[in-house]
Amino acid sequence: MKNIYLEATENSVKYFIKKYYITNILLAISGGQDSIYLIKILETLKKKLSTSKLHISYIYIDHQWKKTSNKQIKHIINYVKSIKSNIIIYQINKIILSEDECRAYRYNIIIQHAIKYKFQLIITGHNATDKIETFIQNVIKGSGIESLSNLAIKSKTFPETFILRPLLKLDREMIYWICKKFYLPIWSDSTNYLYRIQRNRIRQELMPYIKKYLHTNIENNIKSLINNYHYQNEYIKQSVIKLYLKSRHxxxxxxxxxxxxxxxxxxxxxxxxxxxxxxxxxxxxxxxxxxxxxxxxxxxxxxxxxxxxxxxxxxxxxxxxxxxxxxxxxxxxxx
Structure with a gap:
């Protein structure tokens, strides 16, 4: 069963590359299991699609949150060199503790880099567990229905640039199993255990508590809810556009x-x-x-x-x- 998910993920990336005639790909990596697994997928596809001119580059944003940042960068550089590829590293000098601020900085840098160097596709390592945690964060913030279902598998930032999140159907445990299967060099990120970061509290405390004392199937229930919200939001958007076009001067x-x-x-x-x-x-x-x-x-x-x-x-x-x-x-x- 796990091998089926593995093949499906690889085929989805392959299908997207062929459908949109992608030749330049930028993969945003963290050194964690998600991005390391994506590197394997892309390098495998690059060999399989040998007749195509597929250029893959990697980008890493260092927020300098921890003392081991330099060691993690060396680990990532060594791994990318071992597969004979290249990586761009940006360091944010201003140390920001807010997760939202860091995300905004990170996305801005990645998108601007992609536009400047004409990458057609940006790939990120968001997985199904990330989607659930983002949903909970948005509920806490009191976000609207559009924010509760906005982490899509694919989206478009500019006319010539796509963002693809091919791991959104795989949870963290599944990706960990795949990395172990292929002996991939995962970096253990100490920031995942900083409890001042809201996402970590959701992951390490809230979700285990709910699964143990309230509902063991909470993750699947949230996935279904996100899916329902997505279709409800699409219906609302279509209705709004129709009414707007009818009512405007x-x-x-x-x-x-x-x-x-x-x-x-x-x-x-x-x-x-x-x-x-x-x-x-x-x-x-x-x-x-x-x-x-x-x-x-x-x-x-x-x-x-x-x-x-x-x-x-x-x-x-x-x-x-x-x-x-x-x-x-x-x-x-x-x-």
Whole structure:
């Protein structure tokens, strides 16, 4: 059974490479079991696809969280050299303890590097266990349905750059077994046991407690829930886009709010959010969106200002909702 998962993962990467004519791949590695396993998959594919011009490069981001950072870098460099490949290493001089800040820095560096050197595909080592832990973190933060199901197997950052997460169907135990099977040199990362990192507390304390005292099948239940949320979110997004296209003005940056205020409350929020982002790249928080919806749901005929937001004013006039950009003395009104 485990060998079937092994072949399926390799075939999924192979299929993606062929489908999108990928020739340049950037693999983000950590030295842990996930990335070491991915190195094996890519190097195996490179040999199997010998007729193709497949260029693979590795990138490692050192956050300098621990005293053994230099030893881990040497370990990674030695392994990549042993397979006759190359690696790029970035060191973040500012030591950041926030997991969210580190993730933002890491993704920004990886994506900018990929764009600069024209990599078509970025591969990361996120697995099924990571997906469950991310879901729990987002629940704790009070995130919306789109954040609860946003770790997808593939996504697109820019028109020419994909992100692929081929291990999302494999849990940490399965990947560990595979690494042991092939005698892969896994680095034991001491930061996985730092309890000031929220993810580690979820992994080492919360999940074992739930499995022992509350529900032994919690991981599979969360996987099913994430899957359901994904399809619900896709349905909402499609409905929002259809309603937005029907309600927007043909010439002006405006939407007919009379066509919106009869819809479900969450659809109203999403349509206003899409309108603001589509026209002015503004992302409004829920409290401001709710304020706007409460205003436009009140019948009004005359020109009425709803609220201010940074350099913008929100207006309604007759059936239309639109924005104006603040200037020093006047407003530029998009009607």
């Amino acid at each position: 043909t010439k002006r940056a405006a939407i007919n709010y009379k066509k919106i205020n009869t819809q479900n409350f969450i659809l109203q929020i999403k349509i206003i959010q899409l309108f603001c982002f589509d026209n002015f790249q503004i992302y409004l928080e829920n409290p401001k969106l709710i304020k706007i919806i409460n205003k436009i749901n009140v019948k009004s005929i005359n020109l009425s200002k709803i609220m201010n937001y940074k350099h913008f004013n929100f207006f309604i006039n007759k059936n239309w909702f639109y924005l104006s950009i603040k200037t020093q003395k006047k407003y530029i009104i998009y009607r």
